Amino acid sequence: MQLDDLYRRVIMDHYKKPRNRGTFEADAVTIDLNNPTCGDRISLQLKVEDGIVQDARYTGEGCSISMSSASMMTDAVKGMKLEQALEFADRFSAMVKGEDVTFDEYEDIEALSGVCKFPARIKCATLAWNALRKGIEEPK
Amino acid sequence: MIGRELREQFPILNQNVNGYPLVYLDSAATSQKPHRVIEAVKKYYEWDNSNVHRGVHTLGSRATDAYEGAREKVARFLHAKSPEEIVFTRGTTTALNLVASSYARAVCKEGDEIVITPMEHHSNLIPWQQAAKATGATLKYIPLQDDGTISLADVEATITDRTKVVSVMYVSNVLGLVNPIKEIGEIAHRHGAVMVVDGAQSSPHMKVDVQDLNCDFYTLSGHKMCGPTGIGALYGKKALLNQMEPIEYGGEMIDFVDLYESTWKDAPWRFEGGTPIIAGAVGLGAAIDFLLEIGMDTIHEHERKLAAYAYDKLSMIDGITIFGPEQDRVGLVTFNLDDIHPHDVATVLDAKGIAIRAGHHCCQPLMRWLEVSATARASFYLYNTEHDIDQLVKALLETKEYFSDAIG
Numbered sequence: 001m002q003l004d005d006l007y008r009r010v011i012m013d014h015y016k017k018p019r020n021r022g023t024f025e026a027d028a029v030t031i032d033l034n035n036p037t038c039g040d041r042i043s044l045q046l047k048v049e050d051g052i053v054q055d056a057r058y059t060g061e062g063c064s065i066s067m068s069s070a071s072m073m074t075d076a077v078k079g080m081k082l083e084q085a086l087e088f089a090d091r092f093s094a095m096v097k098g099e100d101v102t103f104d105e106y107e108d109i110e111a112l113s114g115v116c117k118f119p120a121r122i123k124c125a126t127l128a129w130n131a132l133r134k135g136i137e138e139p140k
Numbered sequence: 141m142i143g144r145e146l147r148e149q150f151p152i153l154n155q156n157v158n159g160y161p162l163v164y165l166d167s168a169a170t171s172q173k174p175h176r177v178i179e180a181v182k183k184y185y186e187w188d189n190s191n192v193h194r195g196v197h198t199l200g201s202r203a204t205d206a207y208e209g210a211r212e213k214v215a216r217f218l219h220a221k222s223p224e225e226i227v228f229t230r231g232t233t234t235a236l237n238l239v240a241s242s243y244a245r246a247v248c249k250e251g252d253e254i255v256i257t258p259m260e261h262h263s264n265l266i267p268w269q270q271a272a273k274a275t276g277a278t279l280k281y282i283p284l285q286d287d288g289t290i291s292l293a294d295v296e297a298t299i300t301d302r303t304k305v306v307s308v309m310y311v312s313n314v315l316g317l318v319n320p321i322k323e324i325g326e327i328a329h330r331h332g333a334v335m336v337v338d339g340a341q342s343s344p345h346m347k348v349d350v351q352d353l354n355c356d357f358y359t360l361s362g363h364k365m366c367g368p369t370g371i372g373a374l375y376g377k378k379a380l381l382n383q384m385e386p387i388e389y390g391g392e393m394i395d396f397v398d399l400y401e402s403t404w405k406d407a408p409w410r411f412e413g414g415t416p417i418i419a420g421a422v423g424l425g426a427a428i429d430f431l432l433e434i435g436m437d438t439i440h441e442h443e444r445k446l447a448a449y450a451y452d453k454l455s456m457i458d459g460i461t462i463f464g465p466e467q468d469r470v471g472l473v474t475f476n477l478d479d480i481h482p483h484d485v486a487t488v489l490d491a492k493g494i495a496i497r498a499g500h501h502c503c504q505p506l507m508r509w510l511e512v513s514a515t516a517r518a519s520f521y522l523y524n525t526e527h528d529i530d531q532l533v534k535a536l537l538e539t540k541e542y543f544s545d546a547i548g
Contacts, residue, residue, distance in 0.1 A: 002491075003487070003488060003491050003542065006487065007484075007542075037499065038483060038498070038499040038500070038514060039499055039500040039504065039507065039513050039514045040483075040513070040514075041513070061513040062481065062483075062513070063481035063482075063483035063484050064481060064484050065483070065484075118487060120487070120490075121483065121487060124483060
């Protein structure tokens with residue numbers, strides 16, 4: 001078990017310098033999600049127009065894995081069609097379960113592939129992506 | 141015999157995890173099991189297994205004796221007046237739910253009060269929330285002092301003549317402090333309320349005398365005190381238990397069943413519908429024998445020393461925050477390290493074979509009171525040593541270094 005497989009530099013960079021952290025003033029789809037086993041929480045906001053994610057922001061509390069994952073996800077989905085974003089979320093789930101997939105659209109995400117060797121931390125990595133999925137599949 | 145000499149009796153401790161000798165510092169979540177407890181359960185299944193209270197045959201008698209013998213052991217362990225005051229449950233959660241669902245819902249009505257504290261584990265909080273909602277009673281909280289302790293003046297100010305139930309944890313699973321249960325109980329009784337004690341974290345670590353505490357209900361979880369998972373107990377004063385309605389109906393718990401009406405056995409059996417947790421009870425009995433042979437005072441003193449040692453060593457780490465008062469901690473230290481999230485701390489420690497708990501410890505309201513979203517917790521038991529704590533401290537220093545490199 002190599003810690004460096006998990007804590008790659010790019011992850012720590014997103015953790016230290018989060019992208020898209022904050023909230024929109026105007027109306028946006030807002031999804032609040034908790035990880036009840038550990039207390040992590042995220043509030044994700046999506047601006048969707050014409051079936052395209054125009055912008056995304058988040059606030060929340062959690063470990064380096066959950067917060068860096070949120071930073072990357074919100075960056076990556078900007079400009080994506082909703083179905084493309086869902087496919088992205090599926091691919092992310094596959095990656096953290098150990099499947100060999102790539103993210104040519106946003107390579108930083110591949111740094112989180114090491115999570116598959118740390119089963120207890122998979123839920124941390126997927127929190128933001130579950131919020132994304134919820135925001136697209138059941139927008140309020 | 142305690143600490144290092146005991147370790148060989150716990151088979152699980154003799155292993156490497158991620159290439160390092162296991163350092164198990166998560167006994168407040170669940171304790172490890174000595175060989176003789178594992179053997180007692182095995183022997184029960186290999187030799188005595190049968191259903192209880194009904195078989196005329198020899199195995200049936202043996203199983204019944206083993207099960208009821210375990211009840212006597214729990215009664216002795218808690219200094220109850222009689223085994224009939226001990227209900228076997230799945231653990232503390234089930235025991236507290238039983239009191240909340242049966243006793244509290246029967247006695248509380250609109251305008252009455254149920255009093256608890258913000259430091260309670262979810263299992264001593266949600267059952268009362270739900271009982272209050274169902275009956276129209278008001279749920280009230282005894283406020284905490286700045287250091288997390290409870291002041292008796294606040295207890296006096298919170299409990300009134302409308303209070304029907306007061307329920308407080310004996311030992312905090314986060315702050316490690318011992319609450320003044322006996323004194324709180326005296327105040328509760330003066331107002332005609334019953335005193336319920338969540339004993340999940342006290343039972344494994346210290347002598348408990350329910351008659352001296354004069355509490356009305358007391359709970360324990362077997363798996364936190366060297367016993368198997370899935371078994372625990374509710375102590376209740378006999379008169380109270382016998383006025384309570386069962387909440388589960390079925391075999392074993394009945395006196396007489398007719399087509400439209402049925403009657404129940406006396407307590408405790410009226411609360412043990414269905415085939416009970418026989419092997420679990422046998423294992424719990426073996427765990428109690430084991431603990432009493434070592435002596436609860438010896439165990440308590442060993443852990444008090446370990447907690448004090450851990451407190452001293454951990455407080456020397458630059459950037460550490462320790463939660464709860466320094467004095468008289470029962471076997472655990474809860475902390476955060478710089479602004480490294482506790483999950484990250486726990487993952488780095490795990491890579492070095494050290495098991496600690498990270499998260500909210502089933503105490504979300506207390507986390508909010510502490511103004512943190514999560515904490516790390518190292519907890520100790522009779523098999524831990526100062527060496528374990530030295531390993532923890534060393535690993536925490538390495539964690540700091542690792543994250544300052546990674547983040548820096």
